[in-house]
Structures are given as C-alpha cells and as structure tokens.
Amino acid sequence: MKIVHVTQPVEAGVAVVVLELAKAQQRRGWDVSIACPPGWLTHQAQKAGIPVHPWHATRSPGPRTALELLSLRKTLQRLDPDLVHLHSSKAGLGRLVTRGRTPTLFQPHLWSFRIAEGLLSRACRRWEALASRWTHLLVCVSDDELAAGRTAGVTAPAEVVCNGVDTQRLHPEPKADDTPTAVCVGRVAHQKGQDLLLQAWPQVLERVPDARLLIVGDGPMAATLKAVNHPQVHWHGHSDQVSDFYERADVVVLPSRAEGMALVPLEAMACGRSVVAFDVEGVEQSLGDAGEVVPENDTKALAQAIAIRLADPELAAAEGKRGRVRAETLFDRDRMTSQIVTLTEKLVSTEGRR
Missing domain, CATH: 3.40.50.2000 (Glycogen Phosphorylase B;)
Incomplete structure (x- = not known):
C-alpha cells in the first residue's frame, strides 16, 4: 500500500504525530513517504528511512498558495498513492488537488477557524464545509474537535482517534529538588x-x-x-x-x-x-x-x-x-497508530472497490 502524508507544520505536535504514523505504517511494510517543507520532521524522517518529498509551503495561506498547490499536485501525480493523508488546515488545502479522485484522509489537528478571527474565520468555516465533499474520512483528535467541525457544517464521514505518546520512553522520575x-x-x-x-x-x-x-x-x-x-x-x-x-x-x-x-x-x-x-x-x-x-x-x-x-x-x-x-x-502511542492503520486499510479497501 502506498501512502503519502502531507503536512505543514514540520515541528512540535503535528510533526511528531506524522512521524509516528509514518514509522508505524513503514513497519507494516507499506510504501510510506512524507511531503513537507524542510525542518525537524524532514531530518527525523530521513533518519528513519522514510522518503521525504520537498513541499515548500508556508504555515499560513498567502500569495504563493496557488504555486504551493501546483507543486503538491505534481508530486502526487508522480507518486500515484493509494491514499493521501493530509495533516493540518494548510495541508488540508490539498483537497483542491485530490478533489475526491484519490482516497483522502484529512486530520486537522486544530481547525483553522478556531485561531483565525473575523472574516477570515468565517471564510475558513465555509471552506471546511465545502471541502467535506472531497474528504473520504475526517479524523479528529478529540470529541470536542469533531463537535466543532460539525457545528461549522463539516459533513464528511468522521472518526475520533485521540493523540498518543510513547509511554515507554516517557515515564515518571523523582523530582530532583524541593523548589516549587x-x-x-x-x-x-x-x-x-x-x-x-x-x-x-x-x-x-x-x-x-x-x-x-x-x-x-x-x-x-x-x-x-x-x-x-x-x-x-x-x-x-x-x-x-x-x-x-x-x-x-x-x-x-x-x-x-x-x-x-x-x-x-x-x-x-x-x-x-x-x-x-x-x-x-x-x-x-x-x-x-x-x-x-x-x-x-x-x-x-x-x-x-x-x-x-x-x-x-x-x-x-x-x-x-x-x-x-x-x-x-x-493515550499510548501504539494504540493511536494502530487505530489509524486500521482506518487507512478500511478506507483504501472501500474506495478501491468503487
């Protein structure tokens, strides 16, 4: 199975989730790659042997967004994946590229309309409602996030998969001093x-x-x-x-x-x-x-x-x-990656029969 993860940003929480998902899918023998700008995620993915395709996208929409989407389109046409997994609202604009022709999983991680203000927030809500037609599966990281999307008019089929962390690497240690x-x-x-x-x-x-x-x-x-x-x-x-x-x-x-x-x-x-x-x-x-x-x-x-x-x-x-x-x-990481793997397999199987 060939999967392409598309993301902007490339650091902190979203990047960590993308990296863990890609590594888990790679361990299953899938053909997994990531399209993203240079940054922490690029370095870590390459260390893990995960191919990275440069996608020079800024964090927010702007004058270059059309060129960014054209670049993404060329990358996806060349790779011809079985499924595209879009992470974050900026990468979610990639639905203008896939337009429902390729099985598309969208994971906002945080709705753009929650941090935008005024007219921009309303425009983001309208876009997310419109883009539902090109979203084969919406994955939200909390019940609250899904509820916010439904309130905004997002109608795509959806699942909630809570984020997870590595509970083997992260474990309790005694506090070194008494300073509050x-x-x-x-x-x-x-x-x-x-x-x-x-x-x-x-x-x-x-x-x-x-x-x-x-x-x-x-x-x-x-x-x-x-x-x-x-x-x-x-x-x-x-x-x-x-x-x-x-x-x-x-x-x-x-x-x-x-x-x-x-x-x-x-x-x-x-x-x-x-x-x-x-x-x-x-x-x-x-x-x-x-x-x-x-x-x-x-x-x-x-x-x-x-x-x-x-x-x-x-x-x-x-x-x-x-x-x-x-x-x-x-909230163990392996539970989270296993759920996404199952949903991905089901989506590719379902859409492939149509």
Whole structure:
C-alpha cells in the first residue's frame, strides 16, 4: 500500500504525530513517504528511512498558495498513492488537488477557524464545509474537535482517534529538588497562551513566593515576552528533551487559547505530573482527574490552580499518579497508530472497490 502524508507544520505536535504514523505504517511494510517543507520532521524522517518529498509551503495561506498547490499536485501525480493523508488546515488545502479522485484522509489537528478571527474565520468555516465533499474520512483528535467541525457544517464521514505518546520512553522520575516548579512547554505563539500564563504568574508568587516557572519553547512571541522582566521565570528555548523539564515540574501548565488535543498534557501525564489547563478542545477528555481544568482565558483561576499544586506537592503527586494510569490506558502511542492503520486499510479497501 502506498501512502503519502502531507503536512505543514514540520515541528512540535503535528510533526511528531506524522512521524509516528509514518514509522508505524513503514513497519507494516507499506510504501510510506512524507511531503513537507524542510525542518525537524524532514531530518527525523530521513533518519528513519522514510522518503521525504520537498513541499515548500508556508504555515499560513498567502500569495504563493496557488504555486504551493501546483507543486503538491505534481508530486502526487508522480507518486500515484493509494491514499493521501493530509495533516493540518494548510495541508488540508490539498483537497483542491485530490478533489475526491484519490482516497483522502484529512486530520486537522486544530481547525483553522478556531485561531483565525473575523472574516477570515468565517471564510475558513465555509471552506471546511465545502471541502467535506472531497474528504473520504475526517479524523479528529478529540470529541470536542469533531463537535466543532460539525457545528461549522463539516459533513464528511468522521472518526475520533485521540493523540498518543510513547509511554515507554516517557515515564515518571523523582523530582530532583524541593523548589516549587511550574513548567510550560510549547511554541511561543498567541495560540499557545504563554502571555496569559505570564499575566497569572505574579498571583502565583503572592501565594508561593519561592516558586519558579520554566518556559520551554521558541516562536514568534518569544522575544517580546522575554523582553519583560518577569520574576522567577526561566526561558529555555526549544528542546528535543522535554522529558528533562517534566521531571523538574510539580505541575505542567497548558495556557492555550485553542487546541485539538494537545500532546503536552499527555506527555506530562506519562511522566506522572499534574496538569493545569484552560478549558479548550480536548483538555477535559485528556485530563480526567489528573489535574484541573479552568475556564478559558481566566488568568485568576489559572493562577489559583497552579498555586494550590505548588503549595501542596502531595496533591500534585497524587494527580500525577492518576495521570500516568490514564496515559498508559487511553493515550499510548501504539494504540493511536494502530487505530489509524486500521482506518487507512478500511478506507483504501472501500474506495478501491468503487
């Protein structure tokens, strides 16, 4: 079976999922390749022996989008795959290329209309509803993501396959010191909400004066946020060894404004760490009783939830233990890849008979 994964972005959560799916399908003996721009994913795929076809696409639509789609069309015509798996809203524009002629699986990971605003958000909703006719299967990473799509008029056949993490590589380790520590991992961008966390941080320090905050990641807002002298905040930039930071945490914070189902809470739970997060898509389904979910954008509630766990490490540790069980039971990487493999086989078999 010949599968082509198409993605933009090529780093962080989406890229990790694409890489794990491609490796799992490769282990089954399938002919698997990835079309994407240069970046972390390209390097990792090549190390795993997965062919990569250059697709020089920007993260957002723009003046070059038509040329990007023309390039993708040529690549897909040359490869002639049995199925095209499109990851993220930008790659989802590839449905203008496939137009239902090739079995097409679309996985948004996060709907574009959730992070766009005004007229652009409405245009994204209309596009996703229209593109349903060329989507043989929609795969959402959480129940919330599927519900948001249905509300926007997306009618394509759909399945929910929750994200998964490597619970063998990620596992609980003892905390090295007694300093109350909150950790935030992610691309430093408006969607990820580090600015909201920094607004809440002084309120945390009022209750836990010796607390520290570790921010791990880089991105378009990093320089602006770092320019402000936030007390007891430590910036660590991008890291491929995020488990080292989870080990230092009493609580891991997800202050995102929007998600599909974020990998960070799943990684934190696999490492036995409590999680505090805003109530965005996928969070309730992820966390259960392994932390606390607070109202979206409510920085006062966020600060309170963080401070409670920094002041009471036994509470945080108990939530971390429950999180580890959830990660192993519900969010293991192999479970996720196996579900996608099954859906892919079924889709190719069904569409091939038509």
